[in-house]
Amino acid sequence: MNSDIILLGHGSGGKLSHQLLDTLIIPTLSQVAERDQNDSAILHHEGGRLAFTTDSYVIDPIFFPGGNIGDLAVNGTVNDLAMAGARPLAISVAFILEEGLLLTELKIILESMREAAEKAGVRIVTGDTKVVPKGKGDKLFINTSGIGVFDHDLEITGSGARVGDKILINGTLGDHGMAVLASREGLELDADIRSDSAALNHLVADLLATCGGSVHVLRDPTRGGVATTLKEIARQSQVEITLDESALPVDDTVAGACAILGLDPLFVANEGKLLAAVAPEAADEILALVRRHPEGEKAAIIGEVTGTAPGKVLMRTAIGGRRAIEMLAGEQLPRIC
């Protein structure tokens, strides 16, 4: 551990987050917990397989272009279940409200949660509400946990990538993170950047029903962005992944905002995106299928699994070079989800 206190970077989803888990949380809980390297844990019981996931949302600001903390919390947990290949059965919602929060704001957030749940086709079956004194929270934090069930026997995990697999993303990089940051910093831009917050369960269900056997890994590149998520996949699957810089879909306004702020869209959070490692022979069919979904119109093949050097991610640059990609170090964008 670099220090004896919690730093903002411990919440980045990047290097410090992994360090906190690997050196403190998991070792201390070792008898009762294992390191869950996937977006959902898979439980086996008499009734079959279940997926189970949890996430707390502490995003600042709670309202941003393209969404708010409410739909983000629903979509995020639905997506974590979908990334395991599960169909979301039910979610829970737990609020930590700061004394003084406007009920009108809470109502707007609840309405967004309802809309997001309706779109995803998932029910909110249980909840909890706590209140903390003014100055001991920040408007509201939301935890959503979710249970998913399986309509197939496929095992979709982060360790499934194989040499030769193509890496697919369902659209542009970094929209969510830059929308939140632009809104937080009051950045004046030529065009609006909107969060990509969306539920991907319908897209994943279609994908698995049609080409399930060719889908080896699914993961959503949230905190830490595409770079950090690919590093995780490369580590879990013990492979080397090479990205094509020229193939990465990035919105012009997002690219411009990143340039102004000195950020790399590869490390910026997404909330309606998935990365997939798919069998090369099915890649074109899968790309076409994903593009038929509204959440996949700008899908692209952005790289491939190029070898067995464990945990390595390389970028083939536009001018023909190669550079290594690392996990997000420190905290690029605090409180992005």
Next chain:
Amino acid sequence: MNSDIILLGHGSGGKLSHQLLDTLIIPTLSQVAERDQNDSAILHHEGGRLAFTTDSYVIDPIFFPGGNIGDLAVNGTVNDLAMAGARPLAISVAFILEEGLLLTELKIILESMREAAEKAGVRIVTGDTKVVPKGKGDKLFINTSGIGVFDHDLEITGSGARVGDKILINGTLGDHGMAVLASREGLELDADIRSDSAALNHLVADLLATCGGSVHVLRDPTRGGVATTLKEIARQSQVEITLDESALPVDDTVAGACAILGLDPLFVANEGKLLAAVAPEAADEILALVRRHPEGEKAAIIGEVTGTAPGKVLMRTAIGGRRAIEMLAGEQLPRIC
């Protein structure tokens, strides 16, 4: 709604909490959520019945006599599953850490979570860690969600109480709330008051395996205390419950501390207690069984279901009178769990 902002009382578990749920949260989420009046939601799917529950813990202080926020979070969620008659299958843990939290404190809390999970025999299968800037949280908040499975066909819900049922509690009232408050206020007492924080799943499993058909309601009287929980049961079951004041087990030191602070132990939170409505003919056997468990040594029959006046709770006082018991109004003890 009494006001247009969130008040501390909205987190009390009492009247204001119910009002917030009934007038804002549930109506706004209506298409995707129903009012979950039990400690766990029950899900039916192809693989059978599941129980699902969530709770966030924001207790202040995070360390108190008899426990800390860590074991509290594990026990609380294990108990919510047990109150549905379910066997805890797995729990999730999500931390919201305040920048600057000492890692040594986090470690102690993690150790307590491990011990509590070991005792309860439940695994922590998935988690999440977020960090908020100093001054935007309060050391740490923990959400635990849990999934339970059923080893029987019994339906244990808050609506199962029947006229004639005996009301049982497994021990003394108000220990948790008074331990936290005494510690928070620096109260000097003759003897230590310790939180009753404990997992009740083993006790409940024994109870259901032995006398399952005679157990009609189980519920843990946490926020709002025994009074609020009995009001909830009386409403859900559409019955009148009458308590015997002289039968209520209260530790002398707790009674003394309550007297000093002008609090009624009936409204003070418990974290290792359950209330049960049981068939009268089995009440003695159940009482004896509960008393054989370490968490039930001071169990007592404290009242009975006396009629069908829906939602009414009465107290037969020591001097022979009767008074009506209401839900906790306002916020007696903020941040008690």
